[in-house]
Amino acid sequence: MAPFLSDRTAxxxxxxxxxxxxxxxxxxxxxxxxxxxxxxxxxxxxxILAAGQLRFLNEVRSSNAxxxxxxxxxxxDEARGCLRELNDVMSLEVGRLHRQLGALDQAARNLxxxxxxxxxxxxxxxxAKV
Numbered sequence: 623m624a625p626f627l628s629d630r631t632a633x634x635x636x637x638x639x640x641x642x643x644x645x646x647x648x649x650x651x652x653x654x655x656x657x658x659x660x661x662x663x664x665x666x667x668x669x670i671l672a673a674g675q676l677r678f679l680n681e682v683r684s685s686n687a688x689x690x691x692x693x694x695x696x697x698x699d700e701a702r703g704c705l706r707e708l709n710d711v712m713s714l715e716v717g718r719l720h721r722q723l724g725a726l727d728q729a730a731r732n733l734x735x736x737x738x739x740x741x742x743x744x745x746x747x748x749x750a751k752v
């Protein structure tokens with residue numbers, strides 16, 4: 623039997639994994655959440671930027687060489703709108719990822735039994751960013 627699996631439990635023939643396996647599962651889930659978030663953002667960003675480029679090309683194609691400098695303000699406004707939309711999508715995706723990783727953090731925290739002993743409070747084992 624693998625060293626990380628305990629003996630059979632009273633719940634039947636189901637094998638119970640040690641908490642260390644749960645930590646690995648939580649970290650793997652976090653990795654998958656980050657990958658999925660990156661792919662969602664890349665897909666949405668590509669869609670937004672492609673639409674912005676098509677609008678730009680349509681403006682250039684519909685104007686003549688002398689009229690384009692007069693339409694430069696319109697083209698720049700379109701580009702800025704596209705960048706704002708991209709920024710909004712990024713903010714929403716980061717918020718979603720933050721919530722998902724927060725839930726995984728809570729799941730990891732729940733792996734450690736809560737101690738009612740006030741003499742030994744729980745301490746973080748990493749340094750806080752300054």
